[in-house]
Amino acid sequence: MANGELARQQNTHLVLTELKAACAxxxxxxxxxxxxxxxxxxxxxxxxxxxxxxxxxGETLYRVGEVFDAVYAVRSGFFxxxxxxxxxxxxxxxxxxxxxxxxxxxxxxxxxxxxxxxLEDSEVCSIPYVRLEELSREIDxxxxxxxxxxxxxxxxxxxxxxxxxxxxxxxxxxxFLLNLSQRLNARGYSPxxxxxxxxxxxxxxxxxxxxxxxxxxxxxxxxDGLIEVEQKFVRILSIEGLKQIYAHHVN
Amino acid sequence: MANGELARQQNTHLVLTELKAACAxxxxxxxxxxxxxxxxxxxxxxxxxxxxxxxxxGETLYRVGEVFDAVYAVRSGFFxxxxxxxxxxxxxxxxxxxxxxxxxxxxxxxxxxxxxxxLEDSEVCSIPYVRLEELSREIDxxxxxxxxxxxxxxxxxxxxxxxxxxxxxxxxxxxFLLNLSQRLNARGYSPxxxxxxxxxxxxxxxxxxxxxxxxxxxxxxxxDGLIEVEQKFVRILSIEGLKQIYAHHVN
DNA sequence: ATTGTGTTTTGATGTAGATCAAATGCGGTT
DNA sequence: AACCGCATTTGATCTACATCAAAACACAAT
Numbered sequence: 345m346a347n348g349e350l351a352r353q354q355n356t357h358l359v360l361t362e363l364k365a366a367c368a369x370x371x372x373x374x375x376x377x378x379x380x381x382x383x384x385x386x387x388x389x390x391x392x393x394x395x396x397x398x399x400x401x402g403e404t405l406y407r408v409g410e411v412f413d414a415v416y417a418v419r420s421g422f423f424x425x426x427x428x429x430x431x432x433x434x435x436x437x438x439x440x441x442x443x444x445x446x447x448x449x450x451x452x453x454x455x456x457x458x459x460x461x462x463l464e465d466s467e468v469c470s471i472p473y474v475r476l477e478e479l480s481r482e483i484d485x486x487x488x489x490x491x492x493x494x495x496x497x498x499x500x501x502x503x504x505x506x507x508x509x510x511x512x513x514x515x516x517x518x519x520f521l522l523n524l525s526q527r528l529n530a531r532g533y534s535p536x537x538x539x540x541x542x543x544x545x546x547x548x549x550x551x552x553x554x555x556x557x558x559x560x561x562x563x564x565x566x567x568d569g570l571i572e573v574e575q576k577f578v579r580i581l582s583i584e585g586l587k588q589i590y591a592h593h594v595n
Numbered sequence: 596m597a598n599g600e601l602a603r604q605q606n607t608h609l610v611l612t613e614l615k616a617a618c619a620x621x622x623x624x625x626x627x628x629x630x631x632x633x634x635x636x637x638x639x640x641x642x643x644x645x646x647x648x649x650x651x652x653g654e655t656l657y658r659v660g661e662v663f664d665a666v667y668a669v670r671s672g673f674f675x676x677x678x679x680x681x682x683x684x685x686x687x688x689x690x691x692x693x694x695x696x697x698x699x700x701x702x703x704x705x706x707x708x709x710x711x712x713x714l715e716d717s718e719v720c721s722i723p724y725v726r727l728e729e730l731s732r733e734i735d736x737x738x739x740x741x742x743x744x745x746x747x748x749x750x751x752x753x754x755x756x757x758x759x760x761x762x763x764x765x766x767x768x769x770x771f772l773l774n775l776s777q778r779l780n781a782r783g784y785s786p787x788x789x790x791x792x793x794x795x796x797x798x799x800x801x802x803x804x805x806x807x808x809x810x811x812x813x814x815x816x817x818x819d820g821l822i823e824v825e826q827k828f829v830r831i832l833s834i835e836g837l838k839q840i841y842a843h844h845v846n
Numbered sequence: 847a848t849t850g851t852g853t854t855t856t857g858a859t860g861t862a863g864a865t866c867a868a869a870t871g872c873g874g875t876t
Numbered sequence: 877a878a879c880c881g882c883a884t885t886t887g888a889t890c891t892a893c894a895t896c897a898a899a900a901c902a903c904a905a906t
Binding site: 543544545555556559560562563575576 | 883884886
């Protein structure tokens with residue numbers, strides 16, 4: 345492009361102000377950041393969040409074995425985290441949407457422990473870990489917030505362990521749909537109608553099921569009037585009905 | 596006892612000095628604490644670890660819903676962490692041995708998210724979370740160490756997710772034995788001979804299997820000359836053989 | 847020693863979900 | 877419009893593990 349240079353010059357200013365004002369104006373602020381920050385604390389935090397990065401659908405934010413030096417806040421888009429076993433079998437360990445933090449698994453060994461793959465064009469804020477360490481020594485609320493985020497990830501994972509360890513196929517899928525619904529709701533989206541960003545196979549991998557089993561459960565829920573499914577579009581007709589799926593298990 | 600009072604008086608001094616010197620002399624120090632602490636930092640940390648608590652076999656260190664105010668370092672003994680579902684089904688989410696940290700799940704919501712049950716008479720060091728927050732603002736190494744511990748717990752759990760999501764029964768059990776072996780080895784115990792502290796049912800719950808399946812796998816491994824099992828006693832005859840169990844899966 | 851209680855082993859049978867297979871549908875490319 | 881590659885659905889069959897059942901064993905209490 346002939347006017348690429350000009351465009352870039354104009355952008356320089358735009359990008360800088362955008363970065364400077366980023367967190368204060370971000371509608372995901374209450375998800376990413378602790379409440380009750382002073383203006384100067386917010387300034388410090390904004391200075392720390394120094395890079396926005398765009399990830400195209402299908403590309404990875406990081407991969408197993410890469411050096412860990414930052415955690416990421418999802419600004420827009422959708423990710424899966426994936427662990428691949430030596431023989432090629434893989435396990436989706438989580439799905440991340442706007443306002444959620446990715447990369448916490450890397451702190452322990454200093455290298456990333458899974459792949460984070462964008463399931464749609466996405467944007468993340470990059471937060472260098474050494475800066476995060478420094479700042480959380482200065483800002484009590486940030487320290488605690490960060491600890492909470494890690495702890496919640498531990499709790500989330502033990503929930504998945506329970507799902508994989510004790511629930512039956514339809515229970516897992518009902519739980520999965522309810523969880524998605526609730527997270528979308530927390531972000532101001534409809535909890536009753538949404539587009540799945542992942543394939544049946546990815547859902548299956550997350551839930552420890554085969555894609556055919558996922559598909560059959562969707563069809564069954566549809567037939568039973570609990571949901572309407574059409575490809576990736578889902579409408580929940582009965583939250584209560586889904587909840588009951590895993591309430592009346594015969595032990 | 597008639598001389599209980601006297602014994603307690605003598606103990607007062609003993610206990611205090613024991614606490615004062617606790618971490619510096621503790622043989623689990625390199626598991627619990629960061630390396631390279633100065634003497635004064637070590638003093639501060641020792642002051643923070645202010646309570647030793649004994650938990651009898653079968654008793655709980657904490658339960659779901661209890662207020663979280665401390666994390667615990669296992670000094671001796673063995674614990675399971677357990678999540679109970681509304682209908683009574685439960686999932687063992689982990690086993691903890693000396694030098695490991697319990698309770699990290701509580702930070703997120705301020706209440707414990709699982710039960711921690713002693714599988715044998717055990718002792719823990721109690722570390723009040725607010726003191727830990729304060730100190731990790733002052734001691735960089737402690738902050739990082741704590742973050743690492745949490746991150747490793749996240750990684751451990753995603754490993755279990757893979758185990759539950761993609762492995763077959765015998766693979767899970769081989770992986771379980773190898774993991775135990777490796778952790779015992781890191782603590783100076785024999786990696787090849789050990790006593791299981793948990794029942795077949797608890798192993799099964801952890802691995803998403805029924806106790807009969809666990810028992811059958813043990814018998815099979817024994818018959819195949821990979822291990823010797825006699826009740827809770829296990830001798831590993833071929834580490835390599837166990838590793839191969841989950842190497843040659845037909846995808 | 848004896849009784850009781852809980853754990854483990856082993857066998858016989860059942861089943862939830864995997865696997866195999868084929869048809870249908872959809873989005874992107876030429 | 878026609879084609880291709882990929883995702884999804886649905887049916888038929890298979891199988892790994894669960895379930896059911898019973899015996900053997902370990903350990904604690906009396």
